[in-house]
Amino acid sequence: MITKKTLSRRTMLRGAGAAIALPMFDAMAPAMNSSSIPGKAPIRMAFTYVPNGLDMRHWTPKQDGAFVGELPKILKPMESMRQDMTILSNLTQNNGRALLDGAGDHGRCCGAYLTGVQPRKSFVDIKAGISCDQIVANQVGGQNRFPSLEVGLEDARQAGDCDSGYSCAYTNNLAWRSETQPLPPVLDPRALFERLFGKGAALNPEERARQTKYRRSILDFVTADTRKLQGDLGPTDRRKLDEYLSSIREIERQLEKAEKDNAQVNPGMPKPYGVPADFAEHFKLMTDMITVAFQADMSRVVTFLVTREGTSRPYREIGIPDGHHPLTHHQNKQELLDKVTRINEYHMVQFAKWMEKLKSIKEGDSTILGNSMIVYGAGLSDGNRHTHENLPVMIVGGGGNTIKGGRRITYRKETPISNLYLSMMDRMGVRIEHFGDATGRIDGLNLA
Amino acid sequence: MGVVFDSDMGSRVETALALSVLYGLDGKNECRVVSISSSRTSLLSAAYCEVVGRFYAGAVSGAIFSIGRTLPVGLAADGKIAGDTPILTGPLSLKKPDGSPTYEHGIDELIDTAEAHGLIRNALTAQHDQNAAVVLAGPATNLLKVLSLPGSKALITAKVKHLVCSTPLAAKELEAAGWPSPIVAVSPSVGSAVLFPAATLEKEFAAFPAHPVADAFRVQPHDAPTGELAAVLYAVRPADKAFALSESVGKIRQLLLETADKERLLAAYIELATAKPVVRQPRFRPPAVDAKKPDVPPAKP
Numbered sequence: 198m199i200t201k202k203t204l205s206r207r208t209m210l211r212g213a214g215a216a217i218a219l220p221m222f223d224a225m226a227p228a229m230n231s232s233s234i235p236g237k238a239p240i241r242m243a244f245t246y247v248p249n250g251l252d253m254r255h256w257t258p259k260q261d262g263a264f265v266g267e268l269p270k271i272l273k274p275m276e277s278m279r280q281d282m283t284i285l286s287n288l289t290q291n292n293g294r295a296l297l298d299g300a301g302d303h304g305r306c307c308g309a310y311l312t313g314v315q316p317r318k319s320f321v322d323i324k325a326g327i328s329c330d331q332i333v334a335n336q337v338g339g340q341n342r343f344p345s346l347e348v349g350l351e352d353a354r355q356a357g358d359c360d361s362g363y364s365c366a367y368t369n370n371l372a373w374r375s376e377t378q379p380l381p382p383v384l385d386p387r388a389l390f391e392r393l394f395g396k397g398a399a400l401n402p403e404e405r406a407r408q409t410k411y412r413r414s415i416l417d418f419v420t421a422d423t424r425k426l427q428g429d430l431g432p433t434d435r436r437k438l439d440e441y442l443s444s445i446r447e448i449e450r451q452l453e454k455a456e457k458d459n460a461q462v463n464p465g466m467p468k469p470y471g472v473p474a475d476f477a478e479h480f481k482l483m484t485d486m487i488t489v490a491f492q493a494d495m496s497r498v499v500t501f502l503v504t505r506e507g508t509s510r511p512y513r514e515i516g517i518p519d520g521h522h523p524l525t526h527h528q529n530k531q532e533l534l535d536k537v538t539r540i541n542e543y544h545m546v547q548f549a550k551w552m553e554k555l556k557s558i559k560e561g562d563s564t565i566l567g568n569s570m571i572v573y574g575a576g577l578s579d580g581n582r583h584t585h586e587n588l589p590v591m592i593v594g595g596g597g598n599t600i601k602g603g604r605r606i607t608y609r610k611e612t613p614i615s616n617l618y619l620s621m622m623d624r625m626g627v628r629i630e631h632f633g634d635a636t637g638r639i640d641g642l643n644l645a
Numbered sequence: 646m647g648v649v650f651d652s653d654m655g656s657r658v659e660t661a662l663a664l665s666v667l668y669g670l671d672g673k674n675e676c677r678v679v680s681i682s683s684s685r686t687s688l689l690s691a692a693y694c695e696v697v698g699r700f701y702a703g704a705v706s707g708a709i710f711s712i713g714r715t716l717p718v719g720l721a722a723d724g725k726i727a728g729d730t731p732i733l734t735g736p737l738s739l740k741k742p743d744g745s746p747t748y749e750h751g752i753d754e755l756i757d758t759a760e761a762h763g764l765i766r767n768a769l770t771a772q773h774d775q776n777a778a779v780v781l782a783g784p785a786t787n788l789l790k791v792l793s794l795p796g797s798k799a800l801i802t803a804k805v806k807h808l809v810c811s812t813p814l815a816a817k818e819l820e821a822a823g824w825p826s827p828i829v830a831v832s833p834s835v836g837s838a839v840l841f842p843a844a845t846l847e848k849e850f851a852a853f854p855a856h857p858v859a860d861a862f863r864v865q866p867h868d869a870p871t872g873e874l875a876a877v878l879y880a881v882r883p884a885d886k887a888f889a890l891s892e893s894v895g896k897i898r899q900l901l902l903e904t905a906d907k908e909r910l911l912a913a914y915i916e917l918a919t920a921k922p923v924v925r926q927p928r929f930r931p932p933a934v935d936a937k938k939p940d941v942p943p944a945k946p
Contacts, residue, residue: 287756291767315770610717611759611767631795636763 206494210426212418217394218342218493219426220441221560222434238560240597241491241569242333242625243499244311245548246371248303248506249525250580251589252538258284258605271541274549278556278593280603281566283642285590287607288614291634292316293576293585302583303507303522304363306576311500312373313615313633320357320364328373329618329632331380334498336627343496347372348389348483349382350476351504360507368507371500382502386452386482387471390415393490394445414449416442437559444489451482476514477547484551491565492558497625503544506576515543525580537580548573552593569594570621588614592642596624601644608639646806647679647772648880649765651719652873653783654683655690655733658862660782661697662841662918663811663873665858667780667881668701669917676881678702679777680768682719682761684786689733691720692752696736696857699750701922718752719761721786736860747855762790766797769804778880779808779826782873785815789822798825809880809900811836811873820896829879829890831900836872838902839911841918843867849919858918874914875900887913 204224210217221238255270264279275282292315293306301318308316311328330345338344347370359365370379383389394415416423423442427435455473473479483501490496504510509520517524517536524540527533555566574590577583587610592600608616615635620642622629650667652660670676681698683690695718739747751757765787769777781788788808791797805826810816816830843866850859862869879888879900887906891899902910 291770294771296771297773607756609722609756609759611719611764613763634766636760636766636794 204429208426210419210422212420212422215394215415215418217415217419217445218495220437220492220558221494222430222437224430224434238563238568238597239494239497240625241497241499241565242330242621243487243501243569243571244330244371245501245503245571245573246307246310246506247503247541247544247573247575248307248508249522250575250577250584251541252534253578253587253589255538255541256284256589257286261286261605261607263604270538271545272591274542274546275552275591275593278549278552278566281552281556281595282591282593283600283602284605285592285608285617285639286605287587287610287612288590288617288639289586289611290576290588290614291585291611299361301361301363302577302585304360304367306583306585307369307371307506308363308367309633310576310614311371311618313613313618313635316363316367318362320359320362323364323366323379324376325367325373325379326376326633328371328500329615329622330372330498330500331374332629332632333622333625333627337625338496338498341494341496343392343490345372345380345498345500346389346487346490346496347380347382347500347502348487349384349502349505350479350483351502351508351510352384352472353505355379355381359505365505369502369505371502380500382500385471386448386455386473386479386486389483389486390448390452390471393486393495414446416446416449441489441492444485444492448482448485448489451478451485455479455482476512476543480547481550484547485554488551488554488558488565491555491569492560512540512543515539522580527581529581545573555594563595563598566593567595568597570596570600570624572617572621586611590614590617592617592621596621596642599624599644600642606641608641612636612639646676646881647768647777648676648877649680649682649768649777649779650678650877651680651682651684651761651765651779651781651783651787653685653690653727654694655685655687655727655730656783657869657873658732658865659836659841659869659871659873661693661732661858661861662869662871662914663780663782663877664694664697665701665918665920666874666914667877668697668922669920670877670881672701672920672923673917676778679772680719680764682721682759682764682787684721684724684761684784685727686721686724687727687729687733688720688752688755688758689729689737690727691718691758692737692750693733693857693861694718695750695752696748700748700857717757717759717764719764719787720755720758721761721790722755722758724786731864732861735864736857739855739860747860748857761787762794765791766794766800769800772804774803775806777804778806780811780876780880781808781815781819782811782876783815785810785818785822788815788819788824792819792822792824798823801825807880807883809876811876813897813899816897824896828897829876829900830897831872831876831879832891832902833872835875835900835902836870838904839871839875839907839914840868841871841874841911841914843869845915845919849915852919871911871914874918875902875910878910878913878917885910885913 292309298318312326314326317324334345353369359368372380509522558565571593615633616639620638802825809829813830887910889901
């Protein structure tokens with residue numbers, strides 16, 4: 198596609214209090230240097246974490262190799278993306294195990310999940326390790342507005358004892374900037390929106406009130422820039438710009454709805470300003486914004502803590518008033534097991550919608566999903582027995598045409614999940630020799 | 646004490662006898678078997694290790710996973726594929742009257758095993774300081790790979806009281822590679838000084854309707870040398886008066902035998918190797934003693 202002029206990848210739409218990064222346009226291709234290779238789309242990496250283990254009976258496909266027949270119950274929502282996903286079996290997080298530190302599997306498994314080290318048992322003097330997402334963010338994130346984004350859905354404290362002597366910092370965070378500094382996830386959609394599209398810090402109450410009063414879209418503030426840009430783009434890029442701005446407007450509408458609902462309904466607990474009462478809506482809002490962040494190359498590294506490890510959140514949305522954590526100690530009672538499975542399915546339905554969205558957005562000759570590696574998993578496999586081997590791990594996306602999907606790969610027992618992270622870091626252009634308890638890199642992911 | 650047992654299981658019946666001695670000591674609560682691995686690149690070697698493990702740990706629990714022995718068998722997979730020996734094929738091919746295998750195991754493909762070096766490293770991470778022993782009854786292949794893992798030397802220094810090798814050659818290789826704990830090498834004369842009698846097949850082992858070590862022994866009954874059994878016994882009972890240590894040469898001390906104790910030593914081998922499987926109690930955890938690690942019990946003496 199030949200356009201009137203070449204656009205910089207850093208082009209933004211600017212206006213009062215707003216700065217909107219843009220997706221990759223054809224007009225940017227000659228100038229792109231986003232993966233150090235001109236014209237090549239960036240690779241993104243995200244970790245989506247669900248707590249309390251999964252009902253593994255309904256997670257693992259029956260046989261190795263290409264998926265045959267129906268996917269297991271929990272994976273069924275991913276049916277339309279079966280060729281884009283790979284189930285990795287037998288990966289283990291040894292440092293989530295007790296290793297002489299006694300009770301506290303929930304605290305340990307989450308603290309160890311992306312760090313690959315044994316978290317110190319303490320709720321005062323916390324210590325884990327630098328998580329793999331932050332290693333990547335440190336090395337390649339400088340090219341982006343946000344080296345990494347940390348997102349979550351459940352309001353959770355950062356201090357105190359959350360599991361048998363383990364700090365809440367372990368159960369409530371995935372990303373660790375240093376051994377002692379976890380990066381708390383952003384829970385409030387409005388805060389994330391302002392971070393992504395505002396000019397730096399979140400709006401102060403007066404600015405927010407002014408915007409709310411006039412019900413103005415952030416797009417209204419960048420009208421002049423938008424018109425100018427439209428004039429510089431070819432028809433394909435113009436359509437892409439329209440779709441992109443529409444998706445931002447849609448996020449704004451969802452936010453406004455959530456805020457309106459919150460004003461009318463007392464959620465019964467302290468909630469940040471813009472958090473929707475409905476879990477699925479909250480999930481969609483946050484993942485829509487991650488999608489936009491990927492699309493506009495605002496960030497390539499995301500950790501998404503769906504709910505905190507060990508959570509006892511009920512799921513009344515699907516008729517389950519019981520707490521998630523107590524349910525996972527089901528003692529193999531069928532009624533309780535069924536509820537755990539339904540929660541697992543419910544999470545997967547939301548995740549699948551996000552993946553479908555990533556797959557629907559074209560990027561060069563691929564899609565955002567094709568250029569991503571999205572891991573979905575948990576720090577425990579069997580939540581009833583608190584097992585740390587054979588974790589539920591799914592990787593979705595093509596990793597920039599480097600990962601072959603549509604199959605299950607079973608590794609040797611006790612294979613450290615850190616081996617997977619090393620292989621993912623390679624694909625992000627970050628080549629390090631050692632990470633956590635890795636014994637090497639995993640094989641079999643490649644296309645060949 | 647936690648014991649890591651690495652061998653080339655299947656090369657000699659002595660190794661199977663040594664493993665049964667180790668489980669005998671485990672049954673007496675003198676140690677806990679924390680990892681079993683083989684440097685013999687053969688699925689049957691791993692399968693046989695699992696059969697012996699299930700015989701002792703699983704016979705009473707129904708599953709190897711249920712009483713704290715949560716780790717699978719480790720196997721070296723990058724070496725030359727080793728042939729199957731009668732010691733392995735003999736017991737593993739036995740059938741019950743209904744045609745089912747006498748000894749069940751879960752190892753049909755490589756993915757049913759673990760990388761040996763990662764497994765050994767993981768097992769050591771779960772031991773109290775200076776409360777682990779490593780027994781090597783075969784080549785140093787797997788232990789050399791353990792040394793290549795980042796942080797492993799510090800881990801071994803902290804956890805391992807001693808490494809006991811059944812051959813001086815393996816001990817020297819590991820010393821040269823920088824194995825950081827004290828190393829004991831069984832002198833070649835120890836194995837030939839006391840022979841494990843084939844007659845036990847008709848006596849002590851005869852009490853078992855099926856015993857995987859006895860069935861390996863039955864393949865070629867002979868009075869077997871006991872160097873590997875000595876390695877196991879010394880690792881767990883270093884104060885046993887049957888043993889003496891030479892002066893160290895470099896880091897290595899030779900394990901020698903006090904000749905007056907030969908008969909008692911043989912009796913101990915037979916008692917341990919032919920001991921019945923025992924249900925192990927869960928690990929004892931005393932009340933919190935340390936504010937930072939409230940659940941950590943003090944190391945066992």
